[in-house]
Amino acid sequence: MTATPSSASLVVDQESPGVLLVRLSGNGREQGIRASEMLVQAALSAPGAKSLSFESANLSGWDSRFVAFIRSCSELCRSRQIEFRDGGLPEGVRRLLRLAEAVPEKKDAHHAAVKSRLLQTMGEHALKGWAGALEMFTFLGENLAALGKLFRGHAQFRWSDALLVMQECGPQALGIVAMINFLVGLILAFVGAVQLMKFGASIYVADLVAIATVREMGCIMTGIILCGRTGAAFAAQLGTMTVNEEINALQTFGISPIEFLVLPRMVALLLVMPFLCAFADLISIAGGFFVSVSMLDITPTVYLTRTIDAIHLTSFLLGIGKGCFFGFLVAYAGCFRGMQSGSSAAAVGEATTRAVVTGITAIIASDGIFAVLCNALGI
Amino acid sequence: MNANETKIQIQNLTMAYGSYVVMRDINAEVKRGSVFVVMGNSGSGKSTLLRHMIGLQRPAHGDVLYDGQSFWNTDDEGRRTQLRKCGVLFQSSALWSSMTLAENVALPLVEYTDWSPTDLKDIVRLKLSLVGLSGFEDYYPAELSGGMRKRAGLARAMALDPEILFFDEPSAGLDPLTSRNLDKLILELRDSLGATVVVVTHELASIFMIADDSIFLDAETKTMRARGNPAELLKHSTDAKLKAFLTRGEFSGEPATQTKL
Numbered sequence A: 001m002t003a004t005p006s007s008a009s010l011v012v013d014q015e016s017p018g019v020l021l022v023r024l025s026g027n028g029r030e031q032g033i034r035a036s037e038m039l040v041q042a043a044l045s046a047p048g049a050k051s052l053s054f055e056s057a058n059l060s061g062w063d064s065r066f067v068a069f070i071r072s073c074s075e076l077c078r079s080r081q082i083e084f085r086d087g088g089l090p091e092g093v094r095r096l097l098r099l100a101e102a103v104p105e106k107k108d109a110h111h112a113a114v115k116s117r118l119l120q121t122m123g124e125h126a127l128k129g130w131a132g133a134l135e136m137f138t139f140l141g142e143n144l145a146a147l148g149k150l151f152r153g154h155a156q157f158r159w160s161d162a163l164l165v166m167q168e169c170g171p172q173a174l175g176i177v178a179m180i181n182f183l184v185g186l187i188l189a190f191v192g193a194v195q196l197m198k199f200g201a202s203i204y205v206a207d208l209v210a211i212a213t214v215r216e217m218g219c220i221m222t223g224i225i226l227c228g229r230t231g232a233a234f235a236a237q238l239g240t241m242t243v244n245e246e247i248n249a250l251q252t253f254g255i256s257p258i259e260f261l262v263l264p265r266m267v268a269l270l271l272v273m274p275f276l277c278a279f280a281d282l283i284s285i286a287g288g289f290f291v292s293v294s295m296l297d298i299t300p301t302v303y304l305t306r307t308i309d310a311i312h313l314t315s316f317l318l319g320i321g322k323g324c325f326f327g328f329l330v331a332y333a334g335c336f337r338g339m340q341s342g343s344s345a346a347a348v349g350e351a352t353t354r355a356v357v358t359g360i361t362a363i364i365a366s367d368g369i370f371a372v373l374c375n376a377l378g379i
Numbered sequence B: 001m002n003a004n005e006t007k008i009q010i011q012n013l014t015m016a017y018g019s020y021v022v023m024r025d026i027n028a029e030v031k032r033g034s035v036f037v038v039m040g041n042s043g044s045g046k047s048t049l050l051r052h053m054i055g056l057q058r059p060a061h062g063d064v065l066y067d068g069q070s071f072w073n074t075d076d077e078g079r080r081t082q083l084r085k086c087g088v089l090f091q092s093s094a095l096w097s098s099m100t101l102a103e104n105v106a107l108p109l110v111e112y113t114d115w116s117p118t119d120l121k122d123i124v125r126l127k128l129s130l131v132g133l134s135g136f137e138d139y140y141p142a143e144l145s146g147g148m149r150k151r152a153g154l155a156r157a158m159a160l161d162p163e164i165l166f167f168d169e170p171s172a173g174l175d176p177l178t179s180r181n182l183d184k185l186i187l188e189l190r191d192s193l194g195a196t197v198v199v200v201t202h203e204l205a206s207i208f209m210i211a212d213d214s215i216f217l218d219a220e221t222k223t224m225r226a227r228g229n230p231a232e233l234l235k236h237s238t239d240a241k242l243k244a245f246l247t248r249g250e251f252s253g254e255p256a257t258q259t260k261l
Helices: A031-035 A037-045 A064-079 A091-102 A118-152 A159-169 A171-198 A202-243 A246-252 A257-295 A300-310 A313-340 A345-377 B046-053 B076-083 B101-112 B117-130 B146-157 B176-193 B204-210 B230-236 B240-246
Strands: A009-016 A019-027 A051-061 A083-085 B006-017 B020-031 B035-040 B061-066 B086-089 B164-168 B196-200 B213-218 B223-227
Touching: A009 A037, A019 A037, A037 A064, A051 A064, A064 A083, A064 A091, A118 A257, A118 A313, A159 A171, A159 A202, A159 A257, A171 A202, A171 A257, A202 A246, A202 A257, A202 A300, A202 A313, A202 A345, A246 A257, A246 B086, A257 A300, A257 A313, A313 A345, B006 B046, B006 B196, B020 B035, B020 B046, B020 B061, B020 B196, B020 B213, B020 B223, B035 B046, B035 B176, B035 B204, B046 B164, B046 B196, B086 B146, B101 B117, B101 B146, B117 B146, B146 B176, B164 B176, B176 B196, B176 B204, B196 B204, B204 B230, B213 B230, B213 B240, B223 B240, B230 B240
Parallel strands: A019 A051, A051 A083, B035 B196, B035 B213, B086 B164, B164 B196
Antiparallel strands: A009 A019, B006 B020, B006 B061, B213 B223
């Protein structure tokens, strides 16, 4: 019929009606030969085709793409009941074809794309969500039981582990906690000052920074920093231990992973958080102090006096208490997602992501609940 | 101690993940002091069977009996007591990566004994020297080669002087020589400690070297296909599939490329 003018070429000849001969020449690795694949398919699709054979004496080379093309021809032939004669193909191509067809395609091996209805999908999601919630509560219960055991003094728990975690998430986090909270104090003071100056009330910047920091920002920012820093680390550690069968090894020795791995992390965060929060409060107020003294012409003494007057013990304790609770949430989210992790590298990554997402969501949501409660109780 | 006594009995064990049945109706007895091999093709559920025997996965049906006592029809506490008789070497060694070898071996001892630190240290050194790792007490698992990690895992499995030792694919990832040495070590420990050994493997060389008794799991029929000493099975069995397995496919006459992977 036609030939492509190229160093590599493919010509489809019709020797007698329906008997097709494909003449291959040149380098089968080149683009030219692939460009004319359509010709063969067109010839095979034409009515009356009876057999397909090849002539490849002038073919100088071939690659996997070429074999794939020949294979698609053979499959087309089979589906149209056209005789496929591979005699004229290079020896290597014929052997690869035979190997590819040695084990028939497993029909049920392909993952079927299941098309599900909207309602069905919603139902499945609801069930999954319910199962997830149950799992979460089970884990919570196990943790509380383990904490109870710890107080009664017979948990499989080592203080050395807890102290090590405390060091990792306490002193080593001071730098980042200081930096973020200083900036938050700075921002609070600055935004507040812009508004308050309009009323000539810049002196109240001190009150604003003090109250906002001690009640809300100090513990929230610290909680979020810890979630990204420590919660993610917990999830990754426990996830990797799951992958590595280390959790299974603990279980076969009758050692509870909850008591041995989760409890130290939880206790460490519960103990470290109050100190971190207090430190965050201090630094954040220092940030406000810096802005006020350098830009608002408020004397240091006045700023400090107003700050001390503004902070009530209840507000301070509320902030610290919330901080402790956020610490618990961070440890809980990190450990829960880590223990839940599947056994592959991707699963550990996913567990880490979910730990951070769960942790931050829980912190913000519970802070909202705290705000409502405090309002109702008049704290 | 009667050598013919049944140490472990697997009764009508059916294993499933949710509604997907992996294997059904497995029955086997393991004699005290013998080396029992669970063999089968990849994906036939060998390791799953092991997980059922060491309490990591609950059977869908059936039970495992240790010394005639039910393992699954009892509470967590009862299971924990029975597991104290068992030591497990996991496929990936599963050493606790945040602890040194000495701490790895010592942890079970600390949990279950009230020995003094000096005693503990001596025991740990003894266990590590039994597997040829004297002097590596303060190394972390990540600092060791695969073969050394396997041996350290074995030292930890032996920490509580178990009556039964489980091995999950002991030769996986080891070169032939290291894996042979590990096999020799298994036999040596069995002889000197009088332990019962259960090994999950598909390494033919290992199977013929260490097995006293075995079962062959088949993924297609979803049940055990044969039981007995592998060498005897090879001689007397008429099952083409089993013979193909035991001879690396040479028996069946099929070219290697045509067998299903």
